Amino acid sequence: MTAPSSPDQPWPVRTVARKVADWIGRLGEVWVEGQVAQLSRRGSATVFLTLRDTAADLSVPVTCPRDVADRPGAALTEGARVLVRARPDYYVARGSFSLRATEIRAVGLGELLARIERIRTLLAAEGLFDAHRKRPLPFAPAVVGLVTGKGSAAERDVLVTARRRWPAVRFAVRHCVVQGPSAAEEVVEALQRLDRDPEVEVIVLARGGGSVEDLLPFSDEGLVRAVAACRTPVVTGVGHETDTTLVDHAADVRAATPTDAAHRVVPEIGEQRRLVDGLRARARALVTARVEQQERWLESVRSRPSLAEPERLLAGRGEEVAALRTRATRTLTHRVDLAVRDLEHARARVAALSPQATLDRGYALVQTADGALVRAPDEVADGQSLLVRVAGGRIPVRVDRQDGQP
Amino acid sequence: MSTPEPAPTQSYEQAREELADVVRKLEGGGLTLEESLALWERGEELAGVCQHWLDEARERLQQAAPAEER
Numbered sequence: 001m002t003a004p005s006s007p008d009q010p011w012p013v014r015t016v017a018r019k020v021a022d023w024i025g026r027l028g029e030v031w032v033e034g035q036v037a038q039l040s041r042r043g044s045a046t047v048f049l050t051l052r053d054t055a056a057d058l059s060v061p062v063t064c065p066r067d068v069a070d071r072p073g074a075a076l077t078e079g080a081r082v083l084v085r086a087r088p089d090y091y092v093a094r095g096s097f098s099l100r101a102t103e104i105r106a107v108g109l110g111e112l113l114a115r116i117e118r119i120r121t122l123l124a125a126e127g128l129f130d131a132h133r134k135r136p137l138p139f140a141p142a143v144v145g146l147v148t149g150k151g152s153a154a155e156r157d158v159l160v161t162a163r164r165r166w167p168a169v170r171f172a173v174r175h176c177v178v179q180g181p182s183a184a185e186e187v188v189e190a191l192q193r194l195d196r197d198p199e200v201e202v203i204v205l206a207r208g209g210g211s212v213e214d215l216l217p218f219s220d221e222g223l224v225r226a227v228a229a230c231r232t233p234v235v236t237g238v239g240h241e242t243d244t245t246l247v248d249h250a251a252d253v254r255a256a257t258p259t260d261a262a263h264r265v266v267p268e269i270g271e272q273r274r275l276v277d278g279l280r281a282r283a284r285a286l287v288t289a290r291v292e293q294q295e296r297w298l299e300s301v302r303s304r305p306s307l308a309e310p311e312r313l314l315a316g317r318g319e320e321v322a323a324l325r326t327r328a329t330r331t332l333t334h335r336v337d338l339a340v341r342d343l344e345h346a347r348a349r350v351a352a353l354s355p356q357a358t359l360d361r362g363y364a365l366v367q368t369a370d371g372a373l374v375r376a377p378d379e380v381a382d383g384q385s386l387l388v389r390v391a392g393g394r395i396p397v398r399v400d401r402q403d404g405q406p
Numbered sequence: 407m408s409t410p411e412p413a414p415t416q417s418y419e420q421a422r423e424e425l426a427d428v429v430r431k432l433e434g435g436g437l438t439l440e441e442s443l444a445l446w447e448r449g450e451e452l453a454g455v456c457q458h459w460l461d462e463a464r465e466r467l468q469q470a471a472p473a474e475e476r
Contacts, residue, residue, distance in 0.1 A: 306432035310446045
């Protein structure tokens with residue numbers, strides 16, 4: 001900041017002028033209402049007028065660019081009551097102050113707004129704006145209908161933004177006038193043409209910002225009814241965020257701006273891809289986890305002793321068999337021994353009973369043919385064949401009594 | 407014990423159920439030698455079936471792996 005001024009250190013005029021300009025600039029943008037006086041359109045680019053206070057006897061000079069002044073809604077005539085949106089301006093060269101206007105509205109504007117309000121209440125009463133009429137937008141439309149001014153910023157915003165988000169989208173564009181008396185019908189005609197086209201899945205109405213008059217066609221009853229009657233979902237991106245036109249109420253979706261409309265009609269491709277990849281990975285992980293869990297289960301079952309070491313089954317049996325075998329053999333040998341001993345006894349007894357020993361001592365046995373033993377001579381008859389058994393064997397004989405003794 | 411080469415007729419769940427049952431029986435004991443041998447053989451066969459299905463699942467997962475993973 002410059003040092004404070006004083007008689008011996010005075011400020012030059014330029015510093016004072018600049019400071020005054022700063023102070024004045026602090027007021028910022030204002031809306032002011034007043035009456036037009038001393039209107040002069042002499043200047044080519046700029047129009048000068050004096051704005052007089054409607055009540056007090058005060059006035060302030062106003063300058064505004066020619067196009068602001070010529071705008072239909074301004075209805076700038078001597079004595080007209082107007083609403084002016086302006087910024088304070090200090091013309092340093094000549095040290096003159098004035099309000100620089102960026103928008104002038106004829107107070108008559110009030111009627112315009114009133115008219116729009118009447119239409120709104122009428123159509124609202126007919127239920128044209130009811131929430132249940134609103135249709136959901138298609139997720140990723142192949143063809144998007146676009147009604148907008150030819151080569152307008154709105155058109156560029158919608159096309160560029162939508163294509164960046166979803167490169168596959170195609171547009172069916174219908175250009176038309178978006179301001180002035182014929183605008184409404186042209187928009188209706190374009191809208192209906194796109195509505196009839198089966199390929200068009202959603203229609204965007206896009207228009208840049210503008211004054212109430214500029215946007216007036218978008219509150220035209222005919223156009224609003226046409227929007228409500230559309231079978232294809234309609235998205236409106238008309239004016240700035242703050243502006244609301246009646247078509248916004250009738251549309252299925254109201255976007256704040258043309259760019260926002262593009263965001264509403266097409267998804268963002270990167271985001272969708274991430275979503276899909278995420279789901280895919282999760283599904284894969286779930287299945288893999290399931291398979292791993294089952295593999296662990298199978299592993300545990302297979303390691304159970306009853307499966308892993310079958311020989312264990314046999315091992316036990318082996319010992320049993322061996323044990324049985326030894327017991328069997330033991331009992332067997334025992335029995336055999338007994339048997340042998342019995343045999344010997346028997347044999348001994350047979351030997352004792354058997355005549356053999358006697359025969360060996362030289363005795364002999366005489367048997368009849370039928371095997372009976374002869375113990376007395378009278379038991380046999382003459383000529384009878386007999387068998388004499390001696391130690392060495394048997395001798396067949398016949399009785400021959402020499403002297404006829406019985 | 408050879409795992410059946412052609413795709414097993416049993417589904418994985420059936421094979422798993424029967425295998426669990428076989429193991430329960432084997433562990434329960436009270437079987438003749440012949441029965442336990444037969445059961446053991448059946449167990450091995452069932453384990454083969456389960457293994458087959460799990461290997462196939464792994465394989466199919468691998469095949470379906472997204473391009474960058476392969």
